[in-house]
Amino acid sequence: MREFLKTKGFKMTAQRELIFRSFFEMDKHVSVDELYDKIRAIDNSVGYSTVWRNLKLICKVGLAEEVNLGDGVTRYDPVTKVPHGHLYCLECKELVEFDVARVIDFLSVVAGDRDFTPEGYKIEIQGFCSKCQKARQKLAENKTTN
């Protein structure tokens, strides 16, 4: 990692190492706040802006992407080998990935047809995960019976 960053003209620091390591250890799409909390639990001298800047840096060097779900919070998604879409639960905010290779095949044709040069794709399904959906149904039943 140190070498990788050096080739891009960035230095390695203790904070940066901690932030990078922690980011890739989390198995979900974290917000700045979430990662900051995790970092602070380990070293409470690290500043919020340092966490923020390093998340931005991770994106800049191509190791993650920002994800905007429209709830006002930016999340960071580690770039995996396979392009993927998101199942986003409107209730518990859980984010699950799924493969979108086939969708992207289709979308690149759409883009080509319109002389559009694609740089990235965003494919999201918003709704309710099975757990939250069950809870909602139970709630709805209670409402009608009362």
Added chain:
Amino acid sequence: MREFLKTKGFKMTAQRELIFRSFFEMDKHVSVDELYDKIRAIDNSVGYSTVWRNLKLICKVGLAEEVNLGDGVTRYDPVTKVPHGHLYCLECKELVEFDVARVIDFLSVVAGDRDFTPEGYKIEIQGFCSKCQKARQKLAENKTTN
């Protein structure tokens, strides 16, 4: 429109009528600011928060949807009969729609496989429209020759 809103428990006002009318007249996905500007050109006594609240209302009654492209500005997309995706130019911010019926067929299978109850889909292609792409290429050429 007045009747439609009444059934939902909302009142019609002069401002609301102007805002609704103007919104549906615009042929693009407007931000609050853009619509506010248009409204002010017609009646400069209308407040920003009134425009904002009415755009929210238009969404609430199901006539539009919020669109978040990650540039920090929420846009409002009139709901059309056909579900559609967006081609979003990172340079000029132009937004073009395309049909996604086939993609959604596929995505609903994905959701079903995972016991996920879909409420909505978001399909976006980010990149450069043909005009901006040409400009970028020209710029890149100049850089290498100078």
Added chain:
DNA sequence: ATTGAAAATGAAATTCGATTTCATTTGACT
């Protein structure tokens, strides 16, 4: 037509995440 409750409005204030500023510290290279 009058009235009263609920909803809507406009201006200003507030919220809150994102971003910048700036003084200080640190890392990498001679």
Added chain:
DNA sequence: AGTCAAATGAAATCGAATTTCATTTTCAAT
């Protein structure tokens, strides 16, 4: 060790989104 650019932390700032509140307007019931 010396130097300079990059990185850091705390605080300040930004800006879109949202809320507050006093006032006005709508609309249904008189």
